[in-house]
Amino acid sequence: MILEMLDTITEMLQNREFHNLRSLLTEYEAADIALLFAEVPTESLGLLFRLLHKEDAAEVFVYLDTDLQQALLQTFSDAELEEVFDELFVDDTVDIIEEMPANVVKRILDSADPEKRAQINKILKYPKYSAGSLMTTEFVELKTHMTCEDVLKSIKRSGVKKETIYDCYVTDASRHLIGVLSVKDLLLAEEETDTVESLMLTEPISVGVLDEEEAVASTLKKYGFMALPVVDNENRLVGIITYDDAMDVLEESSSEDMEMMAAITPTDKPYLKNTVWETWKNRIPWLLILMLSSTFTSKILQHFEDALVQCAALTAFIPMLMGTGGNAGGQVSVTVIRGLSLGEIRMGDVLRILWKELRVALMAGGTLAIVNFCKMLAFDNVTMLVAAVVSVTVFSVVVLAKLVGGLMPILAKRLGCDPAVMANPFITTIVDVMSLLVYFGMAKMLLGL
Amino acid sequence: MILEMLDTITEMLQNREFHNLRSLLTEYEAADIALLFAEVPTESLGLLFRLLHKEDAAEVFVYLDTDLQQALLQTFSDAELEEVFDELFVDDTVDIIEEMPANVVKRILDSADPEKRAQINKILKYPKYSAGSLMTTEFVELKTHMTCEDVLKSIKRSGVKKETIYDCYVTDASRHLIGVLSVKDLLLAEEETDTVESLMLTEPISVGVLDEEEAVASTLKKYGFMALPVVDNENRLVGIITYDDAMDVLEESSSEDMEMMAAITPTDKPYLKNTVWETWKNRIPWLLILMLSSTFTSKILQHFEDALVQCAALTAFIPMLMGTGGNAGGQVSVTVIRGLSLGEIRMGDVLRILWKELRVALMAGGTLAIVNFCKMLAFDNVTMLVAAVVSVTVFSVVVLAKLVGGLMPILAKRLGCDPAVMANPFITTIVDVMSLLVYFGMAKMLLGL
Numbered sequence: 066m067i068l069e070m071l072d073t074i075t076e077m078l079q080n081r082e083f084h085n086l087r088s089l090l091t092e093y094e095a096a097d098i099a100l101l102f103a104e105v106p107t108e109s110l111g112l113l114f115r116l117l118h119k120e121d122a123a124e125v126f127v128y129l130d131t132d133l134q135q136a137l138l139q140t141f142s143d144a145e146l147e148e149v150f151d152e153l154f155v156d157d158t159v160d161i162i163e164e165m166p167a168n169v170v171k172r173i174l175d176s177a178d179p180e181k182r183a184q185i186n187k188i189l190k191y192p193k194y195s196a197g198s199l200m201t202t203e204f205v206e207l208k209t210h211m212t213c214e215d216v217l218k219s220i221k222r223s224g225v226k227k228e229t230i231y232d233c234y235v236t237d238a239s240r241h242l243i244g245v246l247s248v249k250d251l252l253l254a255e256e257e258t259d260t261v262e263s264l265m266l267t268e269p270i271s272v273g274v275l276d277e278e279e280a281v282a283s284t285l286k287k288y289g290f291m292a293l294p295v296v297d298n299e300n301r302l303v304g305i306i307t308y309d310d311a312m313d314v315l316e317e318s319s320s321e322d323m324e325m326m327a328a329i330t331p332t333d334k335p336y337l338k339n340t341v342w343e344t345w346k347n348r349i350p351w352l353l354i355l356m357l358s359s360t361f362t363s364k365i366l367q368h369f370e371d372a373l374v375q376c377a378a379l380t381a382f383i384p385m386l387m388g389t390g391g392n393a394g395g396q397v398s399v400t401v402i403r404g405l406s407l408g409e410i411r412m413g414d415v416l417r418i419l420w421k422e423l424r425v426a427l428m429a430g431g432t433l434a435i436v437n438f439c440k441m442l443a444f445d446n447v448t449m450l451v452a453a454v455v456s457v458t459v460f461s462v463v464v465l466a467k468l469v470g471g472l473m474p475i476l477a478k479r480l481g482c483d484p485a486v487m488a489n490p491f492i493t494t495i496v497d498v499m500s501l502l503v504y505f506g507m508a509k510m511l512l513g514l
Numbered sequence: 515m516i517l518e519m520l521d522t523i524t525e526m527l528q529n530r531e532f533h534n535l536r537s538l539l540t541e542y543e544a545a546d547i548a549l550l551f552a553e554v555p556t557e558s559l560g561l562l563f564r565l566l567h568k569e570d571a572a573e574v575f576v577y578l579d580t581d582l583q584q585a586l587l588q589t590f591s592d593a594e595l596e597e598v599f600d601e602l603f604v605d606d607t608v609d610i611i612e613e614m615p616a617n618v619v620k621r622i623l624d625s626a627d628p629e630k631r632a633q634i635n636k637i638l639k640y641p642k643y644s645a646g647s648l649m650t651t652e653f654v655e656l657k658t659h660m661t662c663e664d665v666l667k668s669i670k671r672s673g674v675k676k677e678t679i680y681d682c683y684v685t686d687a688s689r690h691l692i693g694v695l696s697v698k699d700l701l702l703a704e705e706e707t708d709t710v711e712s713l714m715l716t717e718p719i720s721v722g723v724l725d726e727e728e729a730v731a732s733t734l735k736k737y738g739f740m741a742l743p744v745v746d747n748e749n750r751l752v753g754i755i756t757y758d759d760a761m762d763v764l765e766e767s768s769s770e771d772m773e774m775m776a777a778i779t780p781t782d783k784p785y786l787k788n789t790v791w792e793t794w795k796n797r798i799p800w801l802l803i804l805m806l807s808s809t810f811t812s813k814i815l816q817h818f819e820d821a822l823v824q825c826a827a828l829t830a831f832i833p834m835l836m837g838t839g840g841n842a843g844g845q846v847s848v849t850v851i852r853g854l855s856l857g858e859i860r861m862g863d864v865l866r867i868l869w870k871e872l873r874v875a876l877m878a879g880g881t882l883a884i885v886n887f888c889k890m891l892a893f894d895n896v897t898m899l900v901a902a903v904v905s906v907t908v909f910s911v912v913v914l915a916k917l918v919g920g921l922m923p924i925l926a927k928r929l930g931c932d933p934a935v936m937a938n939p940f941i942t943t944i945v946d947v948m949s950l951l952v953y954f955g956m957a958k959m960l961l962g963l
Contacts, residue, residue, distance in 0.1 A: 337866065384950075396778050396797050
């Protein structure tokens with residue numbers, strides 16, 4: 066790994082062995098060099114960056130964190146800035162621009178040639194998280210009358226500036242998307258005189274420029290495509306989305322789901338890059354809401370204060386009941402949330418899910434109730450009646466929790482919210498209230514409190 | 515969407531309009547046709563499948579769920595079976611074989627030609643979840659002396675049977691991996707007489723055949739490669755892993771993390787495919803463990819029974835304290851688990867994490883304690899001293915929970931366990947115990963119970 070070289074590299078920098086350092090760096094991938102950049106002192110950044118070969122430099126730049134990019138940009142002359150951005154793909158340029166302060170954005174836009182500037186501005190105008198803002202405008206566009214030979218020549222001429230050359234898109238005179246031709250089919254074609262029209266696949270799968278990026282990434286994944294064409298509402302080709310960007314979107318979307326499930330406001334930044342203040346800000350609202358919502362449980366317990374004083378043994382099992390309910394409900398809600406997010410569960414499946422969860426809940430509730438009953442009699446020094454109250458409550462709470470856990474995410478989705486919000490913490494709060502009501506109901510019935 | 519066509523297609527099947535149906539089906543992608551297959555009655559499956567064009571049929575087959583594949587295989591003659599599997603890539607064949615009962619496996623292996631059977635057996639012998647079991651052996655292999663023209667000819671001859679032709683791998687006489695050449699570089703090369711040696715990138719990134727599939731998929735994603743070569747321990751090229759398979763692995767790995775975080779034993783099967791029995795089996799052990807571990811909280815509450823009888827108001831806030839502790843700890847643990855799993859957090863970052871979480875915890879604990887204090891005085895009808903006991907406990911519990919939540923996943927990783935096990939439910943159990951001890955400690959100090 067390159068980080069094991071950190072000491073050597075720092076030493077070479079200090080001894081000004083620039084030539085050796087330069088050839089050492091060429092042995093590493095851009096993604097690895099970016100890791101190295103995150104570890105060296107900021108004042109060496111500019112020097113180290115200038116040692117990279119021109120093409121490598123731009124690629125390394127893309128992999129850097131926003132703060133390092135900004136630090137480097139400040140050291141760049143206008144000529145250097147132009148050199149780096151000239152090598153970048155349009156979609157990477159846009160990603161960088163979106164994170165930079167206005168004065169840096171201006172410098173970047175000023176350095177771009179008019180055509181590229183137009184492309185950048187086009188992508189910038191699409192809403193965040195839309196296909197338009199994720200796509201690149203650098204793709205290979207073909208016309209039906211071209212022969213294999215024409216296509217290969219065209220790729221040779223312009224391919225180096227394209228994000229991918231392997232899927233080429235065929236458009237008519239008004240730029241409507243009419244077909245797709247892979248380089249594989251091109252290379253396997255019988256004759257150099259075969260035309261695009263005879264080789265292309267017609268009616269290609271495409272996505273709309275305003276579609277949500279998560280849906281687009283799922284579509285790409287579903288079909289296993291290397292790239293997906295993006296069209297406007299008149300089916301004119303405006304860009305493509307490539308598999309590597311789709312992978313990033315899918316991973317971010319999983320992270321967001323996890324964060325929401327854990328009652329955290331999602332953020333794009335890696336954990337260690339968030340300041341203490343930002344981390345606090347992402348977490349405190351949910352903690353506050355959940356804390357305040359437990360007023361319900363407090364009120365219930367206050368209401369039954371006399372009962373608890375009469376039979377103090379009951380208090381000892383409140384945490385267990387609430388915990389078990391929360392865990393049982395959390396299991397279902399996370400399963401349903403993930404299923405919805407991967408498209409494995411559709412909205413029409415509600416009844417199937419509830420019917421299934423009801424049966425699982427009866428089995429799980431029964432198992433837990435029996436184990437709990439035996440355990441309480443053997444170890445907890447309580448009467449059989451108290452053990453019965455607790456165990457019947459365990460059973461009821463598990464069944465209720467599983468149904469609530471299954472229903473809430475689906476309800477959230479139907480109401481247009483993100484189902485992930487309805488995960489463990491919220492289910493727990495609802496289940497807590499239900500557990501206590503069932504518990505005291507049972508106690509009233511069986512113990513006559 | 516194809517599912518909107520379900521009625522039309524069922525009708526066409528009943529009216530035996532096979533010719534029209536066949537041409538209708540050609541308009542759809544294999545992934546969509548597979549969705550359709552999951553909805554038609556089982557007895558029509560064989561008929562519908564035979565209407566597909568030969569190449570499409572194999573691709574649709576790969577997308578089907580295991581139970582449908584098995585149902586179809588039973589209707590196949592040996593010739594039909596051979597026809598389908600002849601079109602499949604080796605890695606897809608292996609994936610199918612791994613899920614089938616022994617007698618079906620035998621039929622599939624018997625139908626394969628000796629060379630393919632050897633490849634299948636080679637992949638089958640690698641452990642599950644290793645790079646070896648994920649890879650395919652169908653890649654383009656080049657030698658250094660070949661010219662661009664040779665390579666293009668070679669691709670034309672054998673490319674149709676390769677999983678990808680876009681990254682080609684260069685080996686020496688003993689099949690050691692020495693370089694990689696992309697078709698892009700090949701097509702952009704100046705001369706048809708340029709050799710592979712002059713165009714290839716040397717010292718390519720590769721993974722070991724026994725590496726874990728998740729690590730391999732992360733490597734591919736990190737570099738944005740389309741495929742990653744897999745080598746044995748002597749650096750001989752044995753296979754490649756393509757981006758689409760890596761995407762599947764990463765998604766499954768996120769699902770597994772989420773399931774473990776919710777105290778569910780992970781499973782490969784989609785939710786609705788699991789039987790009630792399987793779902794119960796994946797969930798009950800954790801519910802049992804967590805239920806039984808709450809014996810600790812019961813014992814503590816029993817121990818302080820007298821104190822609770824003396825000051826019954828304290829009971830009402832136990833659920834709020836435990837809930838807040840669990841939520842605060844869960845936020846940190848999920849953040850750290852995800853960070854570890856994405857490689858954003860490394861084991862060396864422990865101190866940075868704890869220092870950061872300590873500061874966040876002090877801020878969050880302070881906010882919650884103040885809000886709680888005001889809320890209790892305003893709405894809960896308690897003395898200022900009780901409000902103080904509860905609020906100081908809130909503060910301590912949040913701080914402790916955040917530190918435990920940050921530390922436990924890292925500890926799990928250091929012990930060689932999956933950090934995801936240390937998520938919300940486990941943290942909650944630990945935090946519950948701590949909350950009660952702090953609570954009664956405070957009550958003793960401030961209320962003199």
